[in-house]
Amino acid sequence: MEIRPFKVSEINQYIKRIFTGDLLLYDINIEGEVSNFKYHYNGNMYFTLKDDKSKLRCVYFNNNINDYVVLEDGMNVIVNGYISVYERDGVYQLYVRNIRKKGTGELFEAFEKLKKKLEAEGLFDLKYKKSIKFLPRRIGVATSSSGAAVKDIISVIKRRMPSTDIIIYPVLVQGEKAPDDICKAIKYFNSRKDIDLIIIGRGGGSIEELWAFNDEQLARTIFNSKLPVVSAVGHETDFTIADFVSDMRAPTPSAAGELVVPNVADLNYKLDLCLTSLISAFNQFMNKKKDELEHICSKLMTNSPTSIIDNNKQRLDMALKDLIKTINLNYNNKRSKLEYLGSKLDTLSPFAVLNRGYSMIVDENGNLIKSVENILINSTLNVILNDGKIKVKVLDKSR
Amino acid sequence: MPKKKQNLSYEEALSKLENILALLEKGDLSLSDSIEEFSKGVELYKYCYDLLNKAEGKVKLILDNGDDNFEEVEFNTNS
Numbered sequence: 001m002e003i004r005p006f007k008v009s010e011i012n013q014y015i016k017r018i019f020t021g022d023l024l025l026y027d028i029n030i031e032g033e034v035s036n037f038k039y040h041y042n043g044n045m046y047f048t049l050k051d052d053k054s055k056l057r058c059v060y061f062n063n064n065i066n067d068y069v070v071l072e073d074g075m076n077v078i079v080n081g082y083i084s085v086y087e088r089d090g091v092y093q094l095y096v097r098n099i100r101k102k103g104t105g106e107l108f109e110a111f112e113k114l115k116k117k118l119e120a121e122g123l124f125d126l127k128y129k130k131s132i133k134f135l136p137r138r139i140g141v142a143t144s145s146s147g148a149a150v151k152d153i154i155s156v157i158k159r160r161m162p163s164t165d166i167i168i169y170p171v172l173v174q175g176e177k178a179p180d181d182i183c184k185a186i187k188y189f190n191s192r193k194d195i196d197l198i199i200i201g202r203g204g205g206s207i208e209e210l211w212a213f214n215d216e217q218l219a220r221t222i223f224n225s226k227l228p229v230v231s232a233v234g235h236e237t238d239f240t241i242a243d244f245v246s247d248m249r250a251p252t253p254s255a256a257g258e259l260v261v262p263n264v265a266d267l268n269y270k271l272d273l274c275l276t277s278l279i280s281a282f283n284q285f286m287n288k289k290k291d292e293l294e295h296i297c298s299k300l301m302t303n304s305p306t307s308i309i310d311n312n313k314q315r316l317d318m319a320l321k322d323l324i325k326t327i328n329l330n331y332n333n334k335r336s337k338l339e340y341l342g343s344k345l346d347t348l349s350p351f352a353v354l355n356r357g358y359s360m361i362v363d364e365n366g367n368l369i370k371s372v373e374n375i376l377i378n379s380t381l382n383v384i385l386n387d388g389k390i391k392v393k394v395l396d397k398s399r
Numbered sequence: 400m401p402k403k404k405q406n407l408s409y410e411e412a413l414s415k416l417e418n419i420l421a422l423l424e425k426g427d428l429s430l431s432d433s434i435e436e437f438s439k440g441v442e443l444y445k446y447c448y449d450l451l452n453k454a455e456g457k458v459k460l461i462l463d464n465g466d467d468n469f470e471e472v473e474f475n476t477n478s
Contacts, residue, residue: 170461277420281424
């Protein structure tokens with residue numbers, strides 16, 4: 001009895017079931033070279049993995065894709081995924097779970113191992129990080145003397161702080177000899193007495209190209225450097241052992257320039273402000289002192305001996321004037337009083353009566369006789385007249 | 400002071416200058432002290448200014464001639 005013929009879809013379905021039931025094909029790592037790489041607009045990637053004898057179709061669905069690796073033709077990769085059948089076309093293909101560049105796995109492992117080891121030894125400890133001078137005068141740079149990195153570092157430092165000296169020690173920055181070279185440069189800069197800090201670095205590149213900066217010997221040389229070391233390797237996303245062990249990590253070479261020197265324009269501005277404040281504070285101080293002095297001086301002037309003398313002189317003048325005035329007044333007073341008295345005396349004078357024909361009688365002793373009472377008969381009396389006197393004898397008296 | 404100044408870093412000099420400024424602003428120094436502080440301040444300013452603006456720094460390239468014999472040559476940025 002003949003078995004009924006299968007439909008194409010049925011047999012493809014059957015084969016698919018066999019594939020998916022296979023333990024090996026379910027989770028498999030395959031290495032090969034990428035070719036025919038196509039990036040579909042819906043985000044899926046299609047490519048063929050090949051070696052020198054054979055090819056394998058691969059599909060990488062966008063929901064699995066991590067951006068760790070950017071694929072391109074000719075790249076050697078290790079792909080992880082499962083193999084199954086695409087029923088519609090009757091082809092089997094590799095459904096990719098993830099891809100890594102060939103070799104990077106081993107490098108990554110080595111990196112992690114060294115990192116752990118050095119970390120355990122304390123090489124990354126913050127307490128060992130040397131501080132970087134605020135204003136370094138001379139900077140040692142260990143990098144390739146050609147290429148963008150060195151130019152970036154120089155131009156940024158020169159723009160920010162033109163007075164900085166830059167000493168470049170040219171080194172290989174990739175390949176087997178590079179770590180030795182960089183170590184030598186660090187030791188050289190340490191042997192000079194005029195360097196303030198060291199920048200080691202290079203521009204961006206693949207992980208293999210940056211590998212020199214993951215060297216253990218280099219890490220230890222950086223750690224033992226007496227001068228602070230700034231690492232400036234690749235791009236912002238690249239991390240190397242040198243970054244961890246150095247005293248400062250700059251994300252890029254030009255960022256290193258920004259980090260190691262301050263901006264001269266900012267500092268000049270601040271400094272000028274400081275000078276202006278200094279001068280104005282000093283002027284203010286001096287003005288205050290001047291005011292105080294003037295105040296004291298004016299006080300002194302009012303209390304000076306000359307002013308006392310002047311004062312007293314004036315008082316003396318005044319007193320003298322008063323005195324003269326008083327004397328004059330007194331004199332005048334006295335004079336008029338005298339005259340008054342004189343005239344009064346005149347009118348009261350007994351002699352004035354005589355002028356009018358009266359006469360006065362006095363006894364021999366000159367006593368005025370006012371009454372007949374005590375007059376004795378036959379006594380001698382004197383009669384005083386206006387123009388002389390006569391001696392008379394009392395003949396009789398009556399009352 | 401001038402002898403010590405040679406080793407002064409920029410930050411040290413600047414902070415000294417700021418201290419002097421604070422002293423003068425407080426204003427209770429004697430006259431001779433304040434004149435002295437002021438002239439010290441001006442000197443510190445000059446020192447800082449020179450540190451920032453002294454002649455254009457040099458860019459040199461080290462040539463390793465072996466046997467610890469190093470030579471320093473002008474670095475040509477355009478090369």
